Amino acid sequence: MMLLTDAMPQVKQPYPLPPVRRPWVLLSLFAAFNVVLLVFFSGLFFAFPCRWLAQNGEWVFPAITGLLFALTFFSLVSLNFSDPGILHQGSAEQGPLTVHVVWVNHGAFRLQWCPKCCFHRPPRTCHCPWCNICVEDFDHHCKWVNNCIGHRNFRFFMLLVLSLCLYSGALLVTCLIFLVRTTHLPFSTDKAIAIVVAVPAAGFLVPLSILLLTQAVSVSSADRTYKVKCRHLHGYNPFDQGCASNWYLTLCAPLGPKYMAEAVQLQRVVGPDWTSVPNLHPPMSPSALNPPACPGSQPQPPGTYKPGKGPPGCG
Secondary structure (H helix, E strand, O other): OOOHHHOOOOOOOOOOOOOOOOOHHHHHHHHHHHHHHHHHHHHHHHHOHHHHHHHOOOOHHHHHHHHHHHHHHHHHHHHHOOOOOEOOOOOOOOOOOOOOEEEEOOEEEEOEEEOOOOEEEOOOOEEEOOOOEEEOOOOEEEOOOOEEEOOOOHHHHHHHHHHHHHHHHHHHHHHHHHHHHOOOOOOOHHHHHHHHHHHHHHHHHHHHHHHHHHHHHHHHOOOOOOOOOOOOHHHOOOOOOOHHHHHHHHHOOOOOOOHHHHHHHHEEEEOOEEEEOOOOOOOOOHHHHOOOOOOOOOOOOOOOOOOOOOOOOOO
């Protein structure tokens, strides 16, 4: 295979990043602690102030808060165990000096080489240093759930933030209504628990509302919150297809099969063994600027790249 050094001046090959040990046990315990914290405060709420309201005929508050708790717990657990869009690792046959270019809405993107996963990352794909994986459409690593937020679980993340905002607001309003309706009664355990639940609910409501607003703006403009997000020329974002289309592609569009399940489609059988299909086109050639489709996928015309379409590194 013809390398970039044959066509261009010598380029210093980047050195792989040193391995960094991460406190995985502490991160996992912190994510589990958040689940326990949600269940603990919810149990206090339903056992004391909410019980008093239900006993006095106010069934609308337990019904609404109960549904919101179920939705919040479901989204939190689903996000903990979801696949953010992990891309399988490449092979040593590829090299960091080989040029791969893809076109997105008439804009050329040079695929960056990942020294950890050994393949050229598709646009908007980043390597998470906490999980040590490459994630498609990487948004950020959420330490609250100890999982990356990417193409395949971003809708679960939005559902979690929205449900947490609604649930925190419902807890705060219900506790305040309970305190107002029991002003004529002496101070009791129910009132103490209502205050204990209302204070953290109010504290979480403000930052969660700001986070929800920030994510809504990012989705509307097809942007990402990652600090090294792509800098688009002249302020033009080639991934922006309009506000309505951006929301549909983010929350409602089919995700497609997982890349880890499609890894076998990148290989072909030669005799009894499995071998990978090499990339034969030289760099900086017309075939490099208009890359061929990978085996097992249909060729896409320029400007039709969408997250979740086509295996990684096929640029």
